[in-house]
Amino acid sequence: MVGSDELVIVVGGMIGLGKTSVATLLGEALNSKVFYESVDDNPLLPLLYTASEEESERMRYPFLLQLHFLDTRFKAIKRALTDKKNVLDRSIYEDWYFAKTLNELGRINDLEFHAYERLLDNMLEEIEGMPKKAPDLMVYLSASFETVLTRIGMRGREFEQDPSLVDYYHTLWSGYDDWVHHHYKASEVLVVNMDEIDVVNNEQDAEFVVTEVKKRLNKMGIIV
Numbered sequence: 001m002v003g004s005d006e007l008v009i010v011v012g013g014m015i016g017l018g019k020t021s022v023a024t025l026l027g028e029a030l031n032s033k034v035f036y037e038s039v040d041d042n043p044l045l046p047l048l049y050t051a052s053e054e055e056s057e058r059m060r061y062p063f064l065l066q067l068h069f070l071d072t073r074f075k076a077i078k079r080a081l082t083d084k085k086n087v088l089d090r091s092i093y094e095d096w097y098f099a100k101t102l103n104e105l106g107r108i109n110d111l112e113f114h115a116y117e118r119l120l121d122n123m124l125e126e127i128e129g130m131p132k133k134a135p136d137l138m139v140y141l142s143a144s145f146e147t148v149l150t151r152i153g154m155r156g157r158e159f160e161q162d163p164s165l166v167d168y169y170h171t172l173w174s175g176y177d178d179w180v181h182h183h184y185k186a187s188e189v190l191v192v193n194m195d196e197i198d199v200v201n202n203e204q205d206a207e208f209v210v211t212e213v214k215k216r217l218n219k220m221g222i223i224v
C-alpha cells in the first residue's frame with residue numbers, strides 16, 4: 001500500500017495542453033514538490049523546430065535533443081522516486097514516443113534510435129531496481145487536434161508557431177492516445193479531456209481536475 005507521503009504522479013500529454021499548469025495545481029493541492037520540464041535552458045529545442053533540414057541532418061540535432069531529454073528526465077525521475085511525494089511535468093516514459101515519431105519521420109536514423117532504446121532500457125532497469133520503482137499515477141491530458149493547435153497558438157512560444165510544423169504536430173497527436181493506452185505500462189492512467197477544461201482561467205475547472213485525481217487515488221487506496 002502506498003502512503004500519500006510516498007505518492008509520485010506524472011503529468012503527460014500532447015504539446016501545449018497545460019501539463020505545467022496541471023502539475024503546479026496538483027503540486028499545490030497535494031503539497032508535493034514539482035519537477036518542471038525546462039524549456040528555456042535547452043539550446044537544442046529551438047533547433048529541432050527552426051534549423052534547416054540540411055543543417056539538422058548534418059548536425060544530428062533531433063538525436064542530440066533526445067539525448068538531452070533522456071539525461072534530464074533520468075535525473076528527474078530518480079530524484080522523484082527517491083525523495084517521493086512529487087509531481088513530474090512529463091517524464092522519461094513519454095520521451096520514447098517522441099524519439100520513435102522522429103525516427104518514423106526519418107529525422108533520427110535507425111542506428112541512432114536503436115542506440116537510444118538501449119540507453120533507455122538500461123536507465124529503466126536502474127529505475128526498476130530502486131525501492132520505489134515507478135510512479136503511482138499518470139494524469140494524461142488529451143484533446144482534439146483543433147484544441148492542441150489553438151493552445152500552442154495561444155501560448156505563443158515563438159519557435160513552435162511556424163505553419164510548416166502542423167504536419168509534425170498532427171503526426172505526434174495522432175499516435176499519442178495509442179501510446180498511452182497500449183505502450184505506457186509504468187502506472188495507472190487517469191485521462192483528462194482538455195477540450196472543455198481551462199485550469200488557468202477557470203477555478204471550477206481547476207477544482208474539477210484536483211477532485212478527479214483525488215477520487216482516482218482514493219480508489220487506488222491512497223487517501224489524500
Ligand SMILES: Nc1ncnc2c1ncn2[C@@H]1O[C@H](COP(=O)(O)OP(=O)(O)OP(=O)(O)O)[C@@H](O)[C@H]1O
Nearest residue numbers: 014015016017018019020021037039069095098099
Ligand atoms: N522528447 C522530446 N522530443 C522532442 N521534443 C520534445 C520532447 N519533449 C518535449 N519536447 C518539446 O519541448 C517543448 C515543451 O514541451 P511541451 O510544450 O509539451 O510542454 P510544456 O511547455 O510544459 O507544455 P504544456 O505545459 O502546455 O503541456 C515542446 O515544443 C515539445 O514538443
